Amino acid sequence: MTEMTTSGTDLNRLRELNSLSVVRALRGNPPSTVTELAARTGLSRPSTDVMAQGLVADGWATVVEPSGNSTVGRPARRYRFRADAGHVLGVDVGGHKILAIISDLDGTVVHSTRRAVTLDADPTTRLAAMDAVIANCLRGAGMVPDDIWAVTVGVTGPVDTTGRTTLFTPLPGWTSVNPAKHLGARFAAPIVVENDCKLAAAAERWQGVAQxxxxxxxxxxxxxxxxxxxxxxxxxxxxxxxxxxxxxxxxxxxxxxxxxxxxxxxxxxxxxxxxxxxxxxxxxxxxxxxxxxxxxxxxxxxxxxxxxxxxxxxxxxxxxxxxxxxxxxxxxxxxxxxxxxxxxxxxxxxxxxLGDESVALGALRLALDEVDSRLFGTGLSAPLAPRRQ
Known part of the structure; x- marks a missing residue:
């Protein structure tokens, strides 16, 4: 019989996948015990306990202290996903306004900023307004560009694979603009550009009337x-x-x-x-x-x-x-x-x-999807610890 051996690389990868499983079990759920997490992930309770403690050490989770109301026995330790470990940015570059919203990794809005623009504004004016709105939004949230993990920009008109509206847009001169390239000088995070109607549809399914x-x-x-x-x-x-x-x-x-x-x-x-x-x-x-x-x-x-x-x-x-x-x-x-x-x-x-926030909210949803795909996908290594505040 041939003895099966497991390399150190395989074990490391297994730990990464198990950690990602626990992260997914934590996200979108109330504070959970190790027993509850083990049931959701299918991992053994001892393995889940080790993974959960490791996520706390890396900054992905926090321990929720018991309320102290229990008089019988020791209350089970509960873990909560650190939604504030990272943040995403959604921007609506519309004909009459520019709106930027920052949320945490659970989609909770942290700060938003808007500014009116005119429909006939030229690209330089509109880009300058977008830059100012984003800068003010970051400042209001107490953040810098490196704190943002993904950016989605909503624009008017069909968006091609390069992130540009080369087919049609009512915004004067906007077919010559590459928003992702423009913002790439400021953000190291992935930047996605999408049509405003598509983003509004995504927002309706996420937080609107079509859930x-x-x-x-x-x-x-x-x-x-x-x-x-x-x-x-x-x-x-x-x-x-x-x-x-x-x-x-x-x-x-x-x-x-x-x-x-x-x-x-x-x-x-x-x-x-x-x-x-x-x-x-x-x-x-x-x-x-x-x-x-x-x-x-x-x-x-x-x-x-x-x-x-x-x-x-x-x-x-x-x-x-x-x-x-x-x-x-x-x-x-x-x-x-x-x-x-x-x-x-x-x-x-x-x-x-959702009013006139629908496009920006849809942009947040796509930015969160980008984080999920790149950071919490099974095909990638375990995420790096978030930057400490």
Whole structure:
């Protein structure tokens, strides 16, 4: 019989994998005993105990002291994942604002900063504003760039494999910008650039109204119309990053849909284009005939593209987000009726509750996924101890 030998490298790798198993068992759970961790990981209790103590020494876990209320026996020691061991950054570079949010490794927001920008800002101005927002957000959180473990930036327009919006973007000159390269001069962490609608869809499944669904169509309803798709629980980008860009087909009528609201008869001259839709929705609630007609025509155009996506993907839920989602009481019922007219099966339609933070929150989600993939993946070595504060 041949005797099996195990090298030191194999043993080290086994310890790394066991440590990663305990980290995963700790994350997203309340403080846990060794017995509970052993049950989740399938490791023996003695091995789990050793791994847990090692994670504490390396800074990945902390010991939660017992409350002291127990009068019978010695309370079991409990371990908690150190979510503040690292942080991620999500940035929304939009047409009218730039928003940056920092969270810990459990997705708890630590600090956020925003700044208004104009739609016609040139790339230099917009990049400078982005840099300032990020710097202020880091400063407000008491951090430096090296404290960030992953960065995701949301931008308007389909994003190719290089992280650029070379196909289309309404932001002037932005097709020439490489956000990842620009931020790479400051951050050593991985930097991902993604389309804003796709990030908003990810946010809805993570923290929004679609947490119970794996098949989702997210509709951006605002001064711009777009879509993000999640199928089988996976955010779909498409081969060139243009999945969901059905509005590029002029027959869908998404490009001109908001004009029904902006050009509604009766909108006062004192109301600018940015606020015309809000005025129309308010007037429609009051029964104004012209406003109701404008809303009906807008919904009819929105429904054409939505129906194409619904018929193609058969989602469980359609989420209506963007600025117009604040008027869901006016939009959702007529949108549902239009989809009933056009589709074989009408999914449930829900209004987003994440407001204008949805893109930045989706960016956080992708940044956390990047950390999970690179740091806690089984194909990599055990993570280095986090930097001590």
């Amino acid at each position: 119970d669904a794996d098949d989702i169509v997210y509709l951006l309803a605002g001064m711009r119309t777009g879509a993000g798709l999640i199928i089988d629980g996976t955010l779909r980008r498409g081969y060139g990053g243009a999945a969901g860009e059905i509005g590029a087909l002029r027959a869908v009528r998404w490009l001109d849909a908001p004009s029904h609201l902006q050009n509604c008869p009766g909108v006062p001259d004192s109301v600018d284009a940015d606020n015309a839709a809000a005025w129309v929705f308010a007037a429609a609630r009051e029964g104004d005939r012209h406003a109701r007609t404008a809303v009906r025509r807008y919904v009819r155009d929105l429904a054409v593209g939505a129906a194409a996506l619904v018929l193609t993907l058969d989602p469980q839920i359609v989420v209506v987000g963007g600025g117009y989602s604040r008027s869901a009481d006016i939009l959702l019922d007529p949108l549902g009726r239009e989809l009933e007219r056009l589709c074989l099966r009408v999914p449930e339609i829900r209004a987003s509750t």
